[in-house]
Amino acid sequence: MISFFRKIRQSLLSQNKVTRYIAYALGEIFLVTIGILIALQVNTWNENRINQKKEAAILKDLHQEFQLNKVSIHAFIQHHRTVLEAIKEVLNSMGEPDSELSEAHIDSLLYLTLDYENYVPSQTVIAELISSGKTNLISSDTLRTLIFQWVNEIEDKKEGFQSLDAIAETLMLPYLSKNGSMKNIDSFGMLKGNGRSKFSSRNLALLQEVEFENVLDNQAWGVTNYFSKLEQLEEIIEAILYHTQPPTS
Known part of the structure; x- marks a missing residue:
């Protein structure tokens, strides 16, 4: 094709038809430009x-991962709601006469006040997305924003858990270990087979101490x-689940 155009140009030049040559050259440039534009358009379409x-594959993987996260976080929220309710019940029992309280029940509630857990969601897809820079493949600005919000909230969650754990480790557990019976508390957890303490230390007595109320209040804040x-x-x-749901057929 190129040799064909070259022959035409040479023929026009040899015949001294400069005007026709220029018109032809411009037409040739136009055709070449159109060809390049078409090629670019096809390439863009393919890309x-x-x-x-x-x-579509990313959205599918994200949706599956966050379906799992939805189930797991629901269980965690339900569990920590129970922990909060236990703390509130103990706080509401502070200063009440011993005759109004059940020692075993209080021990079981104290066990729950310490039964917090660290939530670790599945983040394989998001981690790969961010590390590979593939977030630019997501056309939804809202979804991209949600992904980065998720990363930030995960860091906030980590700090929240660290604060709670520090309160329990430096205030709650030391106070209970010094002034109460950890064995009686643990009898409602993994160590329930070990039975209750034979010593006279009673956790029920803690409910008459304002210092313990302050310690428990800090635990309530952390949780x-x-x-x-x-x-x-x-x-x-x-x-994220809403913005990654597959289209309805």
């Missing part, structure tokens, strides 16, 4: 089609703060 397939982080994560999970 977009490939990226759309990649995006409440951590609980709010879990609720924020749950909201983001729901939003």
Whole structure:
């Protein structure tokens, strides 16, 4: 094809038809430009089609991962709601006469006040997305924003858990170990087969001490703060699931 155009140019030049040559040259440039534009358009179309397939795969993987996270965080929220209720019940029992309280019940509640856990969601897909820079394949600005909000909230959750754990380790557990019976508390957990303490130390007596009320109030703050982080994560999970749901056929 190129040699064909070259022969035409040479023929026009040899015949001294400069005007026709210029018109022809411009037409040739136009045709070449159109060809390049068409090629670029086809290439862009192919690239977009490939990226759309990649995006669809990403959305599918994200949806599956956050379906799992939805189930797990729901269980964690339910559990820590129980922990909060136990703390509130003990706080409400502070200063009440011993005759109004059950020692075994108080021991079981104290066990729950310490039964907090660290929520570790599945993040394989998001971690790979961010590390590989593939977030730019996601066409939804809202979804990209949610992904980065998730990363930030995970850090906040981590700090919330660390604060709670520090309160329990430096205040709650030392106070109970010094002034109460850990064995009686543990009898409602993994060590329940060991039975109750034979010593006279009674956790029921702690409910008459304002110092313990202050310690327990700090524990309540730690759990409440951590609980709010879990609720924020749950909201983001729901939003990500909404924006990654497969199209209805």
